[in-house]
Amino acid sequence: MSRPSPLRLIVWNRSHLAVVQPVGRLDLSTHQRLLDGLLKIAAAEPAALVVILDKLQLGSPSALGIFHRVWRQVNVWPDIPMALVAEEPELQQAVATGPLARLLPVCPTLTEAVRVCRSPPPVRQRQVRLPCGDISGLRARLFVTEACLDWGQHEPLGDALLIVQELVSAAVEEGGPELWVRVRMRDIRLTVSVRDRTPDAPARTPPALGQLALAHGRTPSPGGKVTWAVLRGQ
Secondary structure, three states: OOOOOOOEEEEEEEOOEEEEEEEEEEOOOOHHHHHHHHHHHHHOOOOOEEEEOOOEEEOOHHHHHHHHHHHHHHHHOOOOOEEEEOOOHHHHHHHHOOHHHHOOOEEOOHHHHHHHHOOOOOEEEEEEEEEOOOOHHHHHHHHHHHHHHHOOOOOOHHHHHHHHHHHHHHHHHOOOOEEEEEEEEEOOEEEEEEEEOOOOOOOOOOHHHHHHOOEEEEEEEOOEEEEEEEEEOO
């Protein structure tokens, strides 16, 4: 008897969206692999995340609940739209009659999913690359200040500066060669994130995150990790 093929992810970009096609069987043995893989792809902060389901073998209908977990995460950070593609009529029916359909667009074609994901409110974002060093915190604060003032975000600026200082200081302490600071604005959400090239590991939560952020976390990303925080804009 042939064994089920291991789960793998085929990834490509389309119109700045990350398109992912899981191939293989989704069950208890591969659940975490798919979850971690999709969150790592989302951590690269594409314009949207689209998942094509048709080559995914479901161990049970309840296995689709994994996409609810992914959606809950990416809806907070990196705050990007997400859509599912189900071309097969039976799969469309299974997804459309489940709870996922109330949260996520389920599209019959990739073209339709791309169209749906390109309709959300516009995003403003800026990114700067910095070396890890003593001056990095100051340069990051100046960068965030300029972005927030240009976008009229005066009220959350003080909190954003405290948070980016904490995030940059933590990245410098962990010893990576360089880091990337990104500030992003969608609707009333202001997000500050710091990406570095050191692996994700349990770490102390900077006090500013727990006190000032609506949500925060650390997420593995290609080549390292991202530490992020979400604030409410004005």
